[in-house]
């Protein structure tokens with residue numbers, strides 16, 4: 540028996556396969572991460588293919604088979620055309636897709652992640668982003684995504700002595716949290732932060748505050764931390 544489904548989602552990856560098929564990987568509202576095959580889609584000059592461009596927000600119909608899902612129709616909701624024309628924003632879409640697909644690989648519904656992804660794409664479309672802001676937006680997206688997926692970064696207190704840290708501190712990727720100065724002297728591993736509170740803003744919603752931070756510091760923290768998250772596919 541085949542079941543027909545409808546869902547909305549964002550196309551995060553397109554792979555070409557033998558013949559003229561294409562496999563689309565979407566993050567969807569109803570199914571989480573989802574792969575669908577467009578049969579002979581490269582041969583056709585159909586609207587279906589036009590509507591299924593990379594990083595577009597679409598509503599799709601598909602038939603769930605035993606081992607794969609076959610795309611039947613697609614309706615374009617938004618193609619984020621303005622953002623895609625800006626090279627920095629286009630590369631941000633690529634990086635967001637890459638980090639999401641490296642952290643989420645089973646089909647599991649999570650509407651929170653879907654809405655966060657959609658709002659992030661909309662924000663990128665609407666906002667003027669300098670090079671530094673693009674890096675900070677990527678950090679914001681990744682930290683929040685990790686939070687949604689259950690990787691909470693400990694930013695309230697020192698992971699070792701549980702004392703509150705005022706001002707200067709360190710981020711310890713292995714422990715997944717901040718470390719105070721005296722604990723750091725006993726176990727000197729971590730990235731220096733002038734003010735540990737600056738890391739907290741990445742878990743809030745105030746983009747202006749995030750855009751005031753140093754992109755290099757937080758990219759460094761993010762990359763170090765991702766290396767310690769076990770589920771990340773290398």
Ligand SMILES: [Zn+2]
Nearest residue numbers: 697700719722
């Ligand atoms: Zn401590």
